[in-house]
Amino acid sequence: MERIEAIGARSVGCGMVGDEFNRQIGEEIHRLMSVQPESGSSFIALLELPPNQAMELLVHSPEVAVVDNANLTLSGEQFGQCPPLPPALPPIFPSDTALVDRASKFSPIANSDEVLTSKLETVKQEPLDSDSNPNSNSSPAVSNPAVDQNPKSAKRKDREKKGKESNKKSKKPANETSEDGGEKLPYVHVRARRGQATDSHSLAERARREKINARMKLLQELVPGCNKISGTAMVLDEIINHVQALQRQVEFLSMRLATVNPRVDFNFDTLLAAESGSPVESNFHGMITPSMWPEVQLHGNKQQYEQLWHLDGLHQPVWVREEDNSNFITPENSLLTYDSSANSAPLHSNQLKMEL
Amino acid sequence: MRSPSSLKQEFLKTWLKGLQVYTSTKKKMSILERKKAIKLSADIAMASTRISTSSWSRALVAKACNASNSILVEHVLGHEAHVLKKSPKNWMMAMSNKRIRSKKILRKSCTTTRKMRKKVAHVVDEASLIAKRLIMKRTKVLKSLVPGGEYMDEISLIKETLDYILSLRIQVDVMRHLANATEKMDHGKGYN
Structure with missing residues (x-):
């Protein structure tokens, strides 16, 4: 230079x-x-x-x-x-x-x-x-x-x-x-x-300025329907709209999740127990999957869900009991009790993974 | 950045951890409360997956800490929490210092350029001024949208916006799948 x-x-x-x-x-x-x-x-x-x-x-x-x-x-x-x-x-x-x-x-x-x-x-x-x-x-x-x-x-x-x-x-x-x-x-x-x-x-x-322009180009590529617009102000408008839409979507989805099922959080907990991978759960997992998943893969989605809610129906009383228990116990204890119901958990997690 | 699927899994894991806190602490909640809890835990979980690389996530966590949700934050972040507990304030301080300093510099440069600008004033047309004002207005809005945006300069704002949009997309995706799954399960049960 x-x-x-x-x-x-x-x-x-x-x-x-x-x-x-x-x-x-x-x-x-x-x-x-x-x-x-x-x-x-x-x-x-x-x-x-x-x-x-x-x-x-x-x-x-x-x-x-x-x-x-x-x-x-x-x-x-x-x-x-x-x-x-x-x-x-x-x-x-x-x-x-x-x-x-x-x-x-x-x-x-x-x-x-x-x-x-x-x-x-x-x-x-x-x-x-x-x-x-x-x-x-x-x-x-x-x-x-x-x-x-x-x-x-x-x-x-x-x-x-x-x-x-x-x-x-x-x-x-x-x-x-x-x-x-x-x-x-x-x-x-x-x-x-x-x-x-x-x-x-x-x-x-x-x-x-060059740096800002390069990054603006990147943003333009990222936000849909933005790469045909010229002019920084318009592009910024689109970006703002996109971010707001995403944030609103998060709000809406959390609302939906909140209204769907009062037991939703409970499902999540059993899911978490499955993710953390306790020995009990893996045992149950080995027992259940051979009977369950081949059928699920054969049948369509609706059948899968039917089977799932059949199982859910079976386990419902267990969950209710647990809910009663967890009112009285500390979080550490509740984790253990969740593990006891882990035979239903792998199903949820698998299902979710398939969804993802 | 890792692959989106691994990010999604990590997000899901941390989010569930956050939700567990709520289920173990408060049993009776109204729908609005539950919604708020779900959203907050999802936000924090999303932030925790990107906390090492982006500053919007740190700002988000700092905000959550201030809003007396520190139990949740600690639980979700786990070992990172005690590291972060000091850092949000430090980070804020650093950003605000930077801002003050840059303001000083800006003022100085404004005073020096004003003399020159008087000569060139007639050259600068109205259109570019209007365009500049429009951009300024929109930048301000964007700053209010991205967490911690008020403390960023333009370059890092754009960078963080990029990151934020990507994370929001992942968050929305995971949440939608979860909502779909639970809704379908519920639907099935309703018939039974």
């Missing part, structure tokens, strides 16, 4: 020369732009590969290295006063890995990764890729018209950018491959476009 800024500053310094020189640079820039798409496509092609493979390709493949070298030597000649950069570009990569490591710590997306669920991660890949591609390709599109419109001031900025880009060129592929692995470098993502402020505050603000 620092190095890039330094080089940018240098290119500004050498920008204090005649118009003739500027024109030359403009032509050179055009030429460079015409080269760009080809190398850009190779970057995109690299995006498809897994990171380590792409890295290998970058280091070893001659064509990419040649393109980079050509760009670099061109810009080096053009700037004249600037001492030409060392032609040995591939050796930049080791230092790059350090940079990648450091940047991954600051990367806004890297933090969010730890939170996201596995389900969400597949969703997340999409926005990232769609983000990174326009970003890497948009810079030429932005800077090209600028040359035509406003030759002097735009050119200087342009050249500044050029200086950055030609130096970055060798890094860019490495960065994008690291993006493929789920990481994102801040200066690719948060890079200042033309006319944007570059001080640390606005950069941080921009990073924050």
